[in-house]
Amino acid sequence: MPLLEARDVHGGYGGMNILNGINMTLEADEVGVIVGPNGAGKSTMLKAIFGLLLVNQGEILLRGEPIHNLPPNKLVQKGMGFVPQENNIFPSMTVKENLEMGAFLKPNSVKPMLKQVYEAFPPLYDKRHQRAGELSGGQRQMVAMGRALMAEPSVLLLDEPTAGLSPLYMNEIFARIREINAIGVGILMVEQNAKQALAIADKGFVLAAGQNRFTDTGASLLANPDVAKSFLGG
Amino acid sequence: MNEFMFFINNVLVAGSVSGSIYAIGAVGVTLVFSIMRFAHFAHADMMTFGAFMVLALTTAFPAAGAGFGMPTAVVMLPVAMALTALLAVGIDKAFYKPLRAHGVKPIVLVIGSLGVTLMLQGVIRLFAGTGGQNLYVDDRKEIFRMVLPLEGVRVPVVITEPQLYLFVLTLVSVVALHLFLNRSRLGKAMRAMSDNPELAQASGINTNTIVAVTWVIVGSLAAIAGTLLSLDVTFKPDLSFFLLLPIFAAAIVGGVGHPYGAIAGGFVVGFAETLAVFNWNVLLRPYRDSFPDWLELPSNLAFVGTEYKIVVPFFILVAILIWRPTGIFKGKVI
Amino acid sequence: MNTPTASPNEIAAPRRFPLREVVLFAILLVAVLGVYALMGAAYSTRMLVEAACYAILALGLTIQWGYAGQFNAGVMGFVALGGFCAMFFSIPVNDAFWNTELPGELGRVLLYVVGAVLAVVGASKLDRLGVPKKLRSVLTVILAVVLYMVVISALRGVTGEIESRAGFIGGLGLPAWVGWIVGGALAGGVGYFIGHVCLGLRSDYLAIATLGIAEIIKAFLKNSDWLTRGTATVSPLPWPTPGPAELGFTLSRALYLSVTALIIAVIFFLLHRAYHAPWGRMIRAIRDNEISSAAMGKDINRRRLEIFVLGCILMGIGGGVMTTFNSLFDPQGYLPLNHTFLVLVMVILGGPGNNLGTIFGAVAVYIIWIMSEPLALFLMQLVVNLGEGVFGWDFPANMESRALQARVLVIGLLITLVLRFAPKGLLPEKIKHHG
């Protein structure tokens, strides 16, 4: 049974549908990457999975169980974590408090998880008493991912985790994502840095205008000349 | 020196009294602002309601305080806090939550809260009448006069018993709130929701719980402030009339959504009021002889008469909105 | 952003028969006739005039709330300003004041005020002459404080003299409508100031600031005995039409009613014209589609300010007309919250932004409000009788006044219910999508 499955998902923000029939499957332990032009509906798809907008047709299954239109806090309980593209930290709270909020539903596992997250992101340990809003972009991204990891998710949704980061930080973040995946967390992420992301992807989904354009393994999408021409900048 | 004592009584003591009350009031307003993001106009009437609960309980059990060695009204305060908290949660469920669920603009909630304020006023007037009533039903209001051991000082510093309770309870409330917001899991979740509501939700924080917790705190604080004000003077059904503007001015001066700022703002507004109505002639009079002949000081050197006290918070409000709408502290812009 | 034009469906939509409007106004007519039958012509005509005055206020508020989503919580402040002007311009000249040296003294103090303002403004520009900015600020503040003290002391002296020797400065003895117009202008001026400060900020701030200005206007009018006789009140105020002494109550009130009806008709016509002119289209575009019209840039705040000032002007005029009709200027009679809310209920119930609906709401709500007074007393009497007779309860003596005070509960309840169940009112303004 796949970890996460989307079947013919339609949905949007009220009036018009942004998603017009999207299909995705992600097995446990896989890294899935969603790429596509701006406005294709990539972020919208993640939000749909995480219960932040109305799915009015189709279904989304987590380990075979329908989850579309469940509220986010229920999904967190079911083992899903989400790192939005923007505003993904609590700026006036310290790094440690940010992380604690991630484990809000599991107050007993705060201590061990804090330790794990600090191990995964050592810079956060040094800055744990600083306000998150004062950190650099890359460190904020670490706080955001750390926050989501605190709830011990089995699948993590990441929206453009490397947006606006320097190449150095970008590689750092991709490395961390692979490590997280290695301990058994399924990853579904949206990426603008498509080549680098597809390189570490087990599955790739190319979206355009709210529909699947190509779906394949990361490696074959990278090798596909059509994809390269239209979506990877030649 | 005696003039200086006069200054202490009329500015320092009086300013601390109104400052404390405005501070507690403004914290309530600012908490609602930071969690629900609208200006809660019914807050001042919640304060009145809290005081009214104390009045009702004290009238019903006038001797209850004797056993504790405290005025009955103070003993009844925790009960009144609980009742006001209940009222606040109930009002939210009945009136604000449905509006929120409709996804209305904040200003519609503001109007709703004004409707609630009118309802509260109606209820309070129906049951309490329209006149003033003393919260010291069976007790005697102690008044402490301290003559400072300085040469030539005859005028005492005057502090009343309710003012002492006010200072102590203000301190306790502020410390308790600080500990709650920074140490407890729910308090941190409240700050998280004020920082970034979507992310708080995405972290699994149940926003309904946080909203309810906020109302409990807001209601309790309102009851404290309203009761202590009524203890100091008398209970009046139209207390809110004198509170609404100073409280909002204090919250905005401190930066909305910023509890510590609200406390500072409360004292800024409180002291500004007392300084503005203080007759400065009193302080200058001893030096009258050293003034040149052509300078004849008018007998009234107050900036505004007490009847225009309400101008002070308004002036502060307008000034802060013009020069620094985010408040004196670098408040977050909500 | 292209300038919004009338959307196709606005043009193409067939003119439907205004069934809803006709039915609602028919019901209203029946209610009015019922009041006439029950309470007599003189009382009912008075009620209609007052409702008409409220309709002017409601039109002012419907512009602000319905056209632009601005919430003015201080309607009564602007009304009181209008009322004051109506009083000041229309009542007879007070010779006990004008025949003394006091007018000159007052004029001198006003000159002081002008001089002080100029001096402070000048001081605030000192940095242009090379004075360091910090020093300039300190100097300006000190100068402002000292000059304020000088001016306010002089003013206190003169006004005290006026109060003790002449009572108050009296009026100008001009026709009431001069006062109405000036009242509108004055209210508009205050509205400009408030709007200028608040309209760029969160919408809540406007509510707080308007509430504050209303309280201040009331405090000023109530405590400036030299200007308004304060709590002693001023009456009678001359009407621009023949009064009851000449024509009897019903006829004179009917005449006054026709004046107010004329005013409403003129306002209604002008608003209708403006609403369908480019200006109105722009306003609606801002309201319906704020985000994309933000591309129009600074103009939005300009338009918002115009709307707000226009609404305040109408409130000032309405306040003048109302106060003249009551023939009594009592600063304490303007209850900031309660009456503001009455107007707000009128607007929301009628249909925010819909002028016809607003007028309907004004008359309907005012009838309900007026009729709720005998009803509240009746209910209270019923409860008291029942309580005393059946349960042997002991009621406090002032139950009647409490019952009347408690009517604010009804407005409060009404407002929250309407907001929840019919936020668009009984005659909803159709929102079209532009561009």
Ligand SMILES: Nc1ncnc2c1ncn2[C@@H]1O[C@H](COP(=O)(O)OP(=O)(O)O)[C@@H](O)[C@H]1O
């Ligand atoms: N909160 C929103 N409300 C309405 N429309 C939105 C919202 N967020 C995004 N959209 C629209 O949805 C479409 C897809 O957006 P998004 O999913 O963010 O694209 P991307 O693939 O670049 O992440 C865009 O046309 C965008 O304008």
Ligand SMILES: [Mg+2]
């Ligand atoms: Mg995106």
